[in-house]
Amino acid sequence: MSEPGDAVTETFAFVCGNCGESWEQTFEVVFLPDPAALNPQEYVDEDGKAMRSPLADAVCRVCGSRKVRVMAPDLAERARAAEDAEHPHHSHHLHLPHRSHPARRTDSED
Numbered sequence: 001m002s003e004p005g006d007a008v009t010e011t012f013a014f015v016c017g018n019c020g021e022s023w024e025q026t027f028e029v030v031f032l033p034d035p036a037a038l039n040p041q042e043y044v045d046e047d048g049k050a051m052r053s054p055l056a057d058a059v060c061r062v063c064g065s066r067k068v069r070v071m072a073p074d075l076a077e078r079a080r081a082a083e084d085a086e087h088p089h090h091s092h093h094l095h096l097p098h099r100s101h102p103a104r105r106t107d108s109e110d
Helices: 073-084
Strands: 007-016 022-031 041-044 068-071
Touching: 007 073
Parallel strands: none
Antiparallel strands: 007 022, 007 068, 022 041
16 A cells, blocks of 8 residues: 555546546545545545545536446446447348248139
8 A cells, every 4th residue: 555645646437327428537646644534545636626536526527417437447448449349240130030921812712
């Protein structure tokens, strides 16, 4: 674990469950020297603003919703790649077996 006063950089991926917006944001995590602190680390955003954990206070930057999921950026990138990839088993039309139809009866057969 990091020593008090140390700082590390962490990047999180965010996805809004309301509007679908996704983004990444990098924070500097500062480990506080006070062991009695309820939250022994502080997050500093890219603008230099100290804040609570982005895991607890995530808000969509587009619609303002709090239905935001936070994940590791590599997981978000893999999810985006999977959505963008063409799935071969979905690229063709569904082929159902043909049913045999009974011969139609015409008026001349009466």
